[in-house]
Amino acid sequence: xxxxxxxxxxxxxxxxxxxxxxxxxxxxxxxxxxxxxxxxxxxxxxxxxxxxxxxxxxxxxxxxxxxxxxxxxxxxxxxxxxxxxxxxxxxxxxxxxxxxxxxxxxxxxxxxxxxxxxxxxxxxxxxxxxxxxxxxxxxxxxxxxxxxxxxxxxxxxxxxxxxxxxxxxxxxxxxxxxxxxxxxxxxxxxxxxxxxxxxxxxxxxxxxxxxxxxxxxxxxxxxxxxxxxxxxxxxxxxxxxxxxxxxxxxxxxxxxxxxxxxxxxxxxxxxxxxxxxxxxxxxxxxxxxxxxxxxxxxxxxxxxxxxxxxxxxxxxxxxxxxxxxx
Amino acid sequence: xxxxxxxxxxxxxxxxxxxxxxxxxxxxxxxxxxxxxxxxxxxxxxxxxxxxxxxxxxxxxxxxxxxxxxxxxxxxxxxxxxxxxxxxxxxxxxxxxxxxxxxxxxxxxxxxxxxxxxxxxxxxxxxxxxxxxxxxxxxxxxxxxxxxxxxxxxxxxxxxxxxxxxxxxxxxxxxxxxxxxxxxxxxxxxxxxxxxxxxxxxxxxxxxxxxxxxxxxxxxxxxxxxxxxxxxxxxxxxxxxxxxxxxxxxxxxxxxxxxxxxxxxxxxxxxxxxxxxxxxxxxxxxxxxxxxxxxxxxxxxxxxxxxxxxxxxxxxxxxxxxxxxxxxxxxxxxxxxxxxxxxxxx
Numbered sequence: 001x002x003x004x005x006x007x008x009x010x011x012x013x014x015x016x017x018x019x020x021x022x023x024x025x026x027x028x029x030x031x032x033x034x035x036x037x038x039x040x041x042x043x044x045x046x047x048x049x050x051x052x053x054x055x056x057x058x059x060x061x062x063x064x065x066x067x068x069x070x071x072x073x074x075x076x077x078x079x080x081x082x083x084x085x086x087x088x089x090x091x092x093x094x095x096x097x098x099x100x101x102x103x104x105x106x107x108x109x110x111x112x113x114x115x116x117x118x119x120x121x122x123x124x125x126x127x128x129x130x131x132x133x134x135x136x137x138x139x140x141x142x143x144x145x146x147x148x149x150x151x152x153x154x155x156x157x158x159x160x161x162x163x164x165x166x167x168x169x170x171x172x173x174x175x176x177x178x179x180x181x182x183x184x185x186x187x188x189x190x191x192x193x194x195x196x197x198x199x200x201x202x203x204x205x206x207x208x209x210x211x212x213x214x215x216x217x218x219x220x221x222x223x224x225x226x227x228x229x230x231x232x233x234x235x236x237x238x239x240x241x242x243x244x245x246x247x248x249x250x251x252x253x254x255x256x257x258x259x260x261x262x263x264x265x266x267x268x269x270x271x272x273x274x275x276x277x278x279x280x281x282x283x284x285x286x287x288x289x290x291x292x293x294x295x296x297x298x299x300x301x302x303x304x305x306x307x308x309x310x311x312x313x314x315x316x317x318x319x320x321x322x323x324x325x326x
Numbered sequence: 327x328x329x330x331x332x333x334x335x336x337x338x339x340x341x342x343x344x345x346x347x348x349x350x351x352x353x354x355x356x357x358x359x360x361x362x363x364x365x366x367x368x369x370x371x372x373x374x375x376x377x378x379x380x381x382x383x384x385x386x387x388x389x390x391x392x393x394x395x396x397x398x399x400x401x402x403x404x405x406x407x408x409x410x411x412x413x414x415x416x417x418x419x420x421x422x423x424x425x426x427x428x429x430x431x432x433x434x435x436x437x438x439x440x441x442x443x444x445x446x447x448x449x450x451x452x453x454x455x456x457x458x459x460x461x462x463x464x465x466x467x468x469x470x471x472x473x474x475x476x477x478x479x480x481x482x483x484x485x486x487x488x489x490x491x492x493x494x495x496x497x498x499x500x501x502x503x504x505x506x507x508x509x510x511x512x513x514x515x516x517x518x519x520x521x522x523x524x525x526x527x528x529x530x531x532x533x534x535x536x537x538x539x540x541x542x543x544x545x546x547x548x549x550x551x552x553x554x555x556x557x558x559x560x561x562x563x564x565x566x567x568x569x570x571x572x573x574x575x576x577x578x579x580x581x582x583x584x585x586x587x588x589x590x591x592x593x594x595x596x597x598x599x600x601x602x603x604x605x606x607x608x609x610x611x612x613x614x615x616x617x618x619x620x621x622x623x624x625x626x627x628x629x630x631x632x633x634x635x636x637x638x639x640x641x642x643x644x645x646x647x648x649x650x651x652x653x654x655x656x657x658x659x660x661x662x663x664x665x666x667x668x669x670x671x672x
Contacts, residue, residue: 130387220386222433226495229384229428230448231420240447241436248438319438320482 003323007312011305018301023072026290027065036288037085056083081298082291086283092295095280100262100299102171103269103276106192107261110199115254117200118207123243125208126215137212144205149267151198156271159194166194169273195272199265203257207250214246221245248319255311259304330399331505331538332358332381332424337394339373339380347392348609350376352562354394355636358506363532363539365549365570367585368559369606374542375429377559378510381408382424383416398423401505422452425499427492429511434495435483442479445469445498452502468497472527489520496528500535508540513548525552547589550574555657558582561607561617564636568658578639578660580622616663628663636660637667 034053038045045053075082081092125133160168172178172187218224219242227241266278273279277296284292315322339351351373358364366374379385381396396408400423411419428434436444445465449456456464466476472493483491492512499507509528513521529552532539541553549556550570557567558581566579577583584602591597604621607613613620619629636659 222428222430223436225384225386226426226428226434227436229382229420229426230451230498231417231422232447232451233417236447236451240439244438245436320440321437321484 004313004316007309011309015302015305018305019073019076019298020069022294022298022301023069026294027068029290037088040085076298081295084284084292084295085289086287086292092291095292096277096295096299099275099277099280102274103262103265103278106171106195106274106276107199107265107268108258110196111203111257111261114200114203115207115250115257118204119211119247119250121204122208122211123215123238123246126212126246127219127238127242129216129219137209140205140208142205143202144209146202147267148198148202148265149271151202152195152268152271155194155198165190167191171275191274195268195274199268207254210253211246211250214249215242218242218246248315251314251318252311255307255314256304257307258310259307262300262303329360330357330397331360332540333397333399333405334377334381335395335397337377337380337396338392339376339385340390340392341376342388343390347390349392349612350389350562350609351380354559354562354564356557356564356567358538358540360505361532361536361538362555363529363541363553365546365553365556366540366542366559367544367546367549367556369544371606371609372559373562373609374559375510376562378426378508378540378542382420382426382508383408384426398506418452421448421499421504422502423504424506424508425502425504426508426510427495427499427512429514432488432491432515435491437483439482440479441465441469441481441483441486441494445479445494445501448498449501464501468501469494471500471531472497488516489524492516492520492524493527496524496531500531500537503535504537506538506540508542510542511544512541514543514545521548528552545589546585558585561612562609563617563661564659565618565662566658566660567636568660572658578658578665579618579662580624580664581618584621616661624664626663632663634661634663635667639665640667 034050037053038050079093081096084090084092084095087095125136155166156168160166167173167190171191172184173191176184176187178184224237224241227237232240262277266281268274269276269278270282277299280292281296283289284296334354334356337351337354337356338349340347340349342348354373354377356364356366356377366377368374376385376389379389380391383391385391391409394409397405398408398419399405406419408416408419408424435441442462442465445468446458446461449461449464462479465479469476469478474490474493474497478486478490478494483494486494492515496512513524516524525548528539539553541549543549546556550573553570555567556570556573557564558573558579559565560581566573566577566582568578573582574586577586581602584600588599588601590599602621607617607620613630615628615630615632616622616625616634619625622629638658639660639662
């Protein structure tokens with residue numbers, strides 16, 4: 001238990017460091033967002049408006065860096081991430097709140113599904129080593145080396161079109177209002193199929209490969225032979241002895257991939273114009289929308305930290321050797 | 327002579343198939359009698375572990391059994407051929423009749439499961455109607471049998487020492503009261519003190535429970551002390567089989583002789599250790615004739631041409647008078663042209 005507390009303390013410290021860096025980096029960049037807004041409005045702004053913008057962005061000149069920092073921390077604790085430029089005057093937290101569910105829904109579900117299916121298939125293939133199933137290995141190696149977005153581009157090129165079932169972009173039909181009614185849900189599912197499958201196919205292949213290889217390694221361990229010698233059923237040996245141990249390295253990989261749900265599939269969202277966090281980040285970079293970028297980065301950092309923490313906890317639960325007992 | 331519990335007849339084990347196959351075990355005939363400890367000795371690569379894996383059908387791929395039969399004689403039943411059992415029959419047979427203790431004391435236990443679950447899952451697999459409480463009681467009993475306190479049931483393997491782990495394995499092997507326990511270098515990874523403790527315990531348990539043991543090791547001195555009979559393997563064949571007293575006093579095969587001379591005696595005058603010149607044969611390119619002849623100090627012309635047959639030596643009574651309690655010649659066999667097979671034997 002004290003081990004877990006130490007880990008928590010470590011993560012809190014890392015989160016603080018990430019937040020601080022997130023504060024410092026935009027301030028180290030030359031130019032400021034108000035200048036960018038003035039340029040965008042082609043100089044048609046009164047000086048009062050400019051001044052109030054400075055205050056609004058927390059950039060009024062009188063405040064020192066330290067004061068700004070504490071103001072920033074205070075705002076952060078209240079969930080106030082500032083105002084977005086691209087979606088001005090919406091607050092960043094609201095913009096992110098709009099995008100996050102789409103990303104979590106699409107990438108989150110596919111990442112988890114990809115891991116589960118890939119691990120199950122890898123277990124089977126590794127267990128039946130030397131059978132026809134081995135022929136799948138070169139295929140999965142090939143597929144896992146294909147980048148998500150490229151697969152997405154191919155899918156769009158081949159499967160979408162004016163009269164195709166699959167829409168080429170967006171998360172739902174433009175004419176619909178987000179409501180939990182069947183029409184809207186159907187539309188969401190229809191829009192989700194292609195991006196989901198591109199992510200699923202290429203992520204699953206990687207899990208198959210690593211699980212299969214671990215299964216082959218673990219299958220030659222003495223305790224697996226002992227389990228056979230004990231006359232346990234084939235299924236029990238495969239699940240309880242081989243897969244149970246082969247799973248361990250994959251679990252940490254899975255937790256890390258959970259962390260990259262938010263930031264990792266930016267390109268898929270761009271390709272499919274899927275209104276998730278990745279697309280927002282892309283637009284924020286294009287529009288020099290520093291508050292939004294900062295907000296998205298913060299979410300990415302925190303989710304990676306959370307995923308790491310989950311990996312630690314999962315490992316503690318799955319591998320008794322990592323537990324430090326008295 | 328006591329009756330047989332396990333009979334190996336003409337067992338051949340290959341690694342690989344076709345012309346590429348390596349013949350790791352060739353034409354092995356071996357009988358394990360009820361209640362005895364049969365030692366199986368030989369250098370690394372002589373096929374002794376392969377023989378153990380072969381007779382329990384645990385050969386890792388690409389190992390295949392190329393021929394022969396392994397007859398198990400259940401109490402008061404007709405003998406069954408282990409090699410021809412269906413998979414469900416085999417699963418039922420394993421551990422309940424023949425348990426194995428493996429070489430790797432460190433790796434024989436699954437690192438992620440508690441000792442208790444590894445001891446009880448085998449009982450559950452063979453007796454699905456047993457209750458969890460009875461299984462746990464049995465596990466506790468087995469630990470007590472091998473001298474480990476019952477509170478270790480909740481431990482994970484990494485929390486036990488190597489000696490304790492091997493004891494747990496021995497306890498596990500005896501959990502279903504098998505008739506045969508195969509021990510494949512069970513103490514090789516342990517230091518000599520622990521080795522001795524475990525072996526003493528094993529001998530004790532055997533006397534109490536009456537199972538038979540096939541004890542595989544490269545340590546002939548250990549076998550001389552602990553086993554009733556010893557079979558020496560070389561290049562995949564059994565080259566000599568005798569009671570351990572006979573073998574120790576008067577080894578007939580030059581290879582057995584070499585093995586016995588490669589470790590020091592505890593008592594008696596000091597003598598130079600000779601060892602065996604050369605190295606074990608390459609199983610992919612076995613010498614013709616007797617596999618040992620390139621290393622043999624007594625090699626004759628015939629040795630390089632003809633494979634000697636394992637049989638009762640014809641000269642044992644005349645040449646080697648070991649004393650009044652000379653055992654029946656049927657007890658010892660040798661495959662060497664120095665001791666041609668007795669004509670009326672076999």
